Amino acid sequence: MGRTVGFVPTMGALHEGHLSLVRHAVAETDVCAVSIFVNPTQFAVGEDLSRYPRPLDQDLQSLAAEGVEAVFIPTPETMYPAGFGTSVVPPPVANRWEGQFRPTHFGGVATVVLKLLQILPAEKTFFGQKDFQQWRVIQQMVADFNVPTEVVGCPIVRDQGGLALSSRNIYLSQEERRRALAISASLCQVQQAYRAGERRAGQLESILGDGLAPLDRIDYAVVVDAHTLEPIQRIVEPAIALVAGHVGKTRLIDNGWLDPHSSEAS
């Protein structure tokens, strides 16, 4: 039989988080393929599509250094030619949280990932758990549509201050970056309280919200079931603390497992 393929779909502006996905792919499969495509259909009007960073030369150097053998860089016209008109309705796990604040986002993500997986069939496809809900949406879509790939979620990569790596972090001023650290710090406090025995979701959400005071606006800060992303009263099954908030003009998301078996919760 042929060699196994590992696929890492990205929007470019690659950082160590993306490169950790690439390293997982290189380690777990024979051939690593990466796509770089700033997918217009997952941005809403007023979001940062036009200013989203596109440092292509630097990205290609980073991927070459990791031993990536194939990089797919389609144009919007290749992905969405004239007459294009079919789309994916994502599963219910897409409805809350990001789905509420970015109503067209996951439809765009699910559609483009489905397309990419048809163009680049892969035994394994790698997503970062920083975009936790996205990972769950894609897992469920792949299962529901019987797409023959395993969707692997890789742990969040953080900088020395704890800030989850994101291509959007370059938007932050030094002062904003300092305030953004409240997100990971607050998630840490929630995980500490969880390890200390707190199982009431409401109590954990209070701790989370208190720690997010330095942010300019919070979209959501919740403790929910890690599989369905539905609200819970108490943590019995694996749970996840999800945060989306604004620092200046930059919207950031982050999350932390509340699950003794997870690598991040330990």
Added chain:
Amino acid sequence: MGRTVGFVPTMGALHEGHLSLVRHAVAETDVCAVSIFVNPTQFAVGEDLSRYPRPLDQDLQSLAAEGVEAVFIPTPETMYPAGFGTSVVPPPVANRWEGQFRPTHFGGVATVVLKLLQILPAEKTFFGQKDFQQWRVIQQMVADFNVPTEVVGCPIVRDQGGLALSSRNIYLSQEERRRALAISASLCQVQQAYRAGERRAGQLESILGDGLAPLDRIDYAVVVDAHTLEPIQRIVEPAIALVAGHVGKTRLIDNGWLDPHSSEAS
């Protein structure tokens, strides 16, 4: 490289129309795979899901006689397990005609065909042109989602009276069958008028409608662009006459090309 696969998705109750698809697949590819699945999500409440014919033993005998090497007969629970929740929004070519009279139909068809093509990847997938709009919807979905298969549309197979073969024809009484022949007869008259030089869609639709008087109810009887299925004034590009009507409790559809290059129009 491996052998090429030809895939024929069906709902069973196989007739010569289905078998003609199988023969195309056997002729054009190395391995022919057939699915038999009465897909519940493409039936609306009140349609004939429960009484749809399911002569499985007879179907399997017919397929064996044609040299089919693989038959996939999933259960509804296999295709739609608990937690299933992703779906396809079909392209605009699905919106009119069948899409208007069966609003949830093409969403169900597109979703199940996408799933089947993930389970049974095939170089070529064969559809009957009797369900003309379905063929166009699947063609467009496959193009839009980059599904790596060629969607082949095979000509309508008719009985000696001209009635387009359909698994639903067994619902017809002898008297109803006689009246149902008005559909193909009327389509023939439209094609004759077209060959005689008539290019006005409205005139051709009048001829079509007049010929359908023996039916109990007509859902639509139109002459439209064969690619977009949008209404036209005059035939310049290939066109198609589409009919859906009721005879007794049975709903029948049929169509005829209005295109000098088509096999059916000649």
